[in-house]
Amino acid sequence: AFMLHGNMCCGVVKDELVIRIGPHRYDEALHKPHARPMDFTGRPIKGFVFVGSGGYQTDKVLAKWVKQAVDFALSLPRK
Numbered sequence: 001a002f003m004l005h006g007n008m009c010c011g012v013v014k015d016e017l018v019i020r021i022g023p024h025r026y027d028e029a030l031h032k033p034h035a036r037p038m039d040f041t042g043r044p045i046k047g048f049v050f051v052g053s054g055g056y057q058t059d060k061v062l063a064k065w066v067k068q069a070v071d072f073a074l075s076l077p078r079k
Helices: 026-030 059-075
Strands: 002-004 007-013 016-020 035-037 048-051
Touching: 002 059, 007 059, 016 059, 026 035, 026 048
Parallel strands: none
Antiparallel strands: 002 007, 007 016, 016 048, 035 048
16 A cells, blocks of 8 residues: 555555545546445445556556545545
8 A cells, every 4th residue: 555644545456456536536436447346345445446457557547546546645634
């Protein structure tokens, strides 16, 4: 996982990205190709999505996902 100011931003689990998108962009993110709810514990965690390897094959698409995660993490109070 990658942290910004003490808040989780994004990470990798096996070959999937973990993107902290936040509650306001969650539904929008789930409609993107290869995105699904993050269910690491068997229960979805709202505001986090898994993105399968097909969803970040180009640098441009990967950068968009990471930017969204960075923007959300930086909007949170520092820990």
